[in-house]
Amino acid sequence: MAKACSAGRMERCTCDEAPDLENREAWQWGGCGDNLKYSNKFVKEFLGKKSDRDLRARVDLHNTNVGIKVGTSLYGTCISFQDMKTTCKCHGVSGSCTVRTCWRQLSPFHEIGKQLKQKYETSLKVGSTTNEKPVSGHSDQIPRTTDLIYIDDSPSFCRMSRFFSPGTAGRRCYKDKNCESICCGRGHNTQSKVVTRPCQCQVRWCCYVECKQCTQREEVYTCKD
Known part of the structure; x- marks a missing residue:
């Protein structure tokens, strides 16, 4: 704005x-x-x-201001x-x-x-015995006006959940890039496939694109169950 x-x-x-x-x-x-x-x-x-009637409303207000x-x-x-x-x-x-x-x-x-x-x-988990003022869940950490705060822990998206996530089992990943994080440490499967794709494409006058079909073998990585 x-x-x-x-x-x-x-x-x-x-x-x-x-x-x-x-x-x-x-x-x-x-x-x-x-x-x-x-x-x-x-x-x-x-x-x-x-x-700001309850704890969740106060947390939302606090995070909005941050x-x-x-x-x-x-x-x-x-x-x-x-x-x-x-x-x-x-x-x-x-x-x-x-x-x-x-x-x-x-x-x-x-x-x-x-x-x-x-x-x-670096957000802080908070709670309240009175459901009013947010209080840090750790006695040595007091939320500041510049800290983001939360009430509930985030659900795990690694495993299938009815409400939050289908899980990452079978999800495709890229070796040495993101398989470790996406597969949540469970490891990945390697599958070799023969793939045919358009290649060496050229624009012909006038007006279409002409391509050859190239076949190559690729390795596909998917997360283990």
């Missing part, structure tokens, strides 16, 4: 309404920064007010203009940077993804 505003794809918002920057080294505020103020307000209104913080800041620590990256472009003679145009940008989405994945992998 913030980037859509700065790119001119939104009718309701424009560039970042940035606070004043100190005019150091002849920096000049310019360009078109990502509109964090508008996007943050929009997301909160879009998600609406979350209920997601907003990660998505709207450079380092996933807090929502503020200070956490946004300042990007500058030089306008001096021969790129001497005697004058620079600067604007603020949010972090690239792949960086946000890394932050979320890291938080997911």
Whole structure:
């Protein structure tokens, strides 16, 4: 949303309404920064007010706030203009940077993804004796406002489950790439097959593609039961 505003794809918002920057080294505020103020307000209104009546609702509210913080800041620590990256472009003679145009940008989405994945992998299990305030299941770990939390352990997707997963028995994998993880340590079967596929294709004038049929033997790997 913030980037859509700065790119001119939104009718309701424009560039970042940035606070004043100190005019150091002849920096000049310019360009078109990502509109964090508008996007943050929009997301909160879009998600609406979350209920906090029970433990699950409180956990959902907590994780929603963590997601907003990660998505709207450079380092996933807090929502503020200070956490946004300042990007500058030089306008001096021969790129001497005697004058620079600067604007603020949010972090690239792949960086946000890394932050979320890291938080997911270090998330804390919580519970509550009163079904109200989330309390860590480990006495030495107290959930922070930047931690993802959960109530129930994830089901195992390695074995067949009535509600969650068909399991990975018989699933195709790639040796030396993902068989160990997909097969959950059970090992894999190897089967040799003769496969015929189109090959050496060429575009003929006009207008069709002509291919030869190539036959080769391939090894197929599937997870053991």
